[in-house]
Amino acid sequence: MPAPLLEIQKLSVEFRTRSGIVRALENISMKVHRGEIVGVVGESGSGKSVSALTAMGILDPAGHVTSGSINLGGLEVLTATEGVMQQTRGRQASMIFQSPRTALNPIRTVGKQIGDVLRRHENANRQTVREAVIDALKTVRIPDPERRIDAFPFEMSGGMCQRIMIAMALSCRPELLIADEPTTGLDVTTQAAIMDLIRDLSKERNMATMLITHDLAMAADYCDRIVVMHAGHVVENASTEDLFEAPRHPYTAKLMKATPHGEGSLDDIESIAGGLPDLRGELPPCRFSGRCDRFEEICSTPDLTLDEVSEGHFLSCRKPL
Amino acid sequence: MTVLLEVNGLKKYFPIAGKGPSGSMIASWLRSFNQNVPDLRQMLHAVDNVSFSISEGESLGLVGESGCGKSTLVAMLSRLADCTSGKIEFSGRDISAVPARSFHAEPERSELQIVFQDxxxxxxxRFTAFDTIAEPLKRLKGLTEKSGLSEKVGALAEQVGLPAALLGRFPHQLSGGQKARVNIARAIAVSPKLLILDEPTSALDVSVQAVILKLLVKLKKDLGMSYLFVSHDLNVVRLLCDRVIVMYLGQIIEEGPTEQIFTNPAHPYTKALNAAVPGGKLRAGEALRLEGDPQSPIDPDPNSCRFYGRCPVGKDVCSRLAPPEVFLTEEHMAACHFVEKQASLDLLE
Structure with a gap:
């Protein structure tokens, strides 16, 4: 297997707040290969977005990386200078943010905003930029791009704005695309169209794609591999088929049981008792132990690691299913 | 079953500011003398000729994409907005005649409650959980500290599974699931007959969604309420509702029992909606995708199907003739020219 494009190893991130140190990520590892869509799934507060922001080098200054490494196509992101990262972002690695309406500048036309990315990374004059922007709009299937290029974000629907965000992210043909909940707040019909587009483009361009979502059903549809996160830990990491066929971590199994998926009745779905633990102060080695019904003495022994239990199936649990 | 709420030909048009001839002073002056002077302003047809009914103890699902008029319909039904025309009959009384601003003084206000979206x-x-739940009891039932307000709020909190210790907390000190419980307790405090739930779980994590859904089912059984369940999460609607209405651009395009809508949808839009529900890998099904955006809701052509242009089966006739309401069974209606043909095709296959 070729080397992964993005490799996160033993990454720990903490936030120093007035009320204590929040250990948002602890020893998380994952790989994203070219042409692969990796879904990162978990409840809100599980550290999905923090991982993505750290990988892009745009973590909030309040966050501190305490250990680990992030390798992006040979570049060590954590030690790279800001200048190098500015060259990398947009060109090698791009990100699609949640809620396109707030991520776009409301008082500039969408054409200008996409053009910004091109002008920053490519030596181009006004005419070629405009042509490239129109091309970018065509790739994300916006009808009538010649006219839409001069539109403002408020003149477009939510789905169109999200397409603009995608066009912006993909305009310089990045090798890595990180999509942070790209369809929250969109309709199911629009969601399906946007997700189809992301999948088609990432296969077409052989991009490495990281899809952050809380919707396990959607991840099942679009991802090749799924990383399940809980309270700043990666608890399970497996190919989509393996994961759905036989989830090994109790949290993954419970998450599947809690997701409504069409058939079956309300009795078939079960919620997960309790909430995420407070990430300040002392935490047990397995952060799920407080909510887990398979908890035993052995779970309290320190140094729980993410191990490969079968080929390509990683698990961090002492009492797996 | 007795009908609790009957809606007939309900419409809501919003004028587009400053457009069209009758926005002028002369026209509005003329209209002040004669009601029959037509309003020629450009109109946004948010809800256009919607009719349906909810029986006692029934839960009705309302689905459709954003901008299709769900929220406007909910605002009119809960009497927070006035309607342009049409009738809303609630337990035998026409409440559409009451202006929205004075509806709070009507007895129906406490019988018709709403659980808001987020x-x-x-x-x-600035209200503690206690204040929030107590507010409708004070306003609508006239309960005071003396006449057992605290006991009632305590009982409600228990009913929705909110620990009494949390009643003194402000919203920012509560988790999402707890806030949802406060919201539900507030709505059921005045023992409504009809509870309108506007996307009650869309802002919640999937881990707590199931508890809230189960709570809603339990409350419905215990209190004998009817539900109007508005959502775009079809997987959730399927779990909770007896009947489903599908809206598209202000009109009802399909209506029927939940299982039929999901297993045997007739309207092409409902089919696309079904195909777009994530989790398709868990179910088998071919992908049917809609292209483009819906038509403009401003003065739509009355003699055309509003889905035309996006519809995968649309033909010429759809742009010339408004689709008829076809009844596949007594309860299953779809507004489309091609429903019968499709149904027979499905049979042939």
Missing amino acids: PHESLNP
Whole structure:
């Protein structure tokens, strides 16, 4: 297997707040290969977005990386200078943010905003930029791009704005695309169209794609591999088929049981008792132990690691299913 | 079953500011003398000729994409907005005649309650959970501290599974699931007959969604309420509702029992909606995708199907003739020219 494009190893991130140190990520590892869509799934507060922001080098200054490494196509992101990262972002690695309406500048036309990315990374004059922007709009299937290029974000629907965000992210043909909940707040019909587009483009361009979502059903549809996160830990990491066929971590199994998926009745779905633990102060080695019904003495022994239990199936649990 | 709520030909048009001839002073002056002077302003047809009914103890699902008029319909039904025309009959009384601003004084106000969309946003940040739940009891039932307000709030909190210790907390001190419980307790405090739930779980994590859904089912059984369940999460609607209405651009395009809508949808839009529900890998099904955006809701052509242009089966006739309401069974209606043909095709296959 070729080397992964993005490799996160033993990454720990903490936030120093007035009320204590929040250990948002602890020893998380994952790989994203070219042409692969990796879904990162978990409840809100599980550290999905923090991982993505750290990988892009745009973590909030309040966050501190305490250990680990992030390798992006040979570049060590954590030690790279800001200048190098500015060259990398947009060109090698791009990100699609949640809620396109707030991520776009409301008082500039969408054409200008996409053009910004091109002008920053490519030596181009006004005419070629405009042509490239129109091309970018065509790739994300916006009808009538010649006219839409001069539109403002408020003149477009939510789905169109999200397409603009995608066009912006993909305009310089990045090798890595990180999509942070790209369809929250969109309709199911629009969601399906946007997700189809992301999948088609990432296969077409052989991009490495990281899809952050809380919707396990959607991840099942679009991802090749799924990383399940809980309270700043990666608890399970497996190919989509393996994961759905036989989830090994109790949290993954419970998450599947809690997701409504069409058939079956309300009795078939079960919620997960309790909430995420407070990430300040002392935490047990397995952060799920407080909510887990398979908890035993052995779970309290320190140094729980993410191990490969079968080929390509990683698990961090002492009492797996 | 007795009908609790009957809606007939309900319409809501919003004028587009400053457009069209009758926005002028002369026209509005003329209209002040004669009601029959037509309003020629450009109109946004948010809800256009919607009719349906809810029986006692029934839960009805309302689905459709954003901008299709769900929220406007909910605002009119809960009497927070006035309607342009049409009738809303609630337990035998026409409540559409009451202006929205004075509806709070009507007895129906406490019988028709609503659980608003986002529990994080819809709670008053300066009210404790106790204050929020107590407010409708004070306003609508005239309960005071003396006449057992605290006991009633305590009982409600228990009913929705909110620990009594949390009643003194402000919204920012509560989790999403707890806020949802406060919201529900507030709505059921005045023992409504009809509870309108506007996307009650869309802002919640999937881990707590199931508890809230189960709570809603339990409350419905215990209190004998009817539900109007508005959502775009079809997987959730399927779990909770007896009957489903599908809206598209202000009109009802399909209506029927839940299982039929999901297993045997007739309207092409409902089919696309079904195909777009995530989790398709868990179910088998071919992908049917809609292209483009819906038509403009401003003065739509009355003699054409509003889905035309996006519809995968649309033909010429759809742009010339408004689709008829075809009844596949007594309860299953779809508004489309091609429903019968499709149904027979499905049979042939």
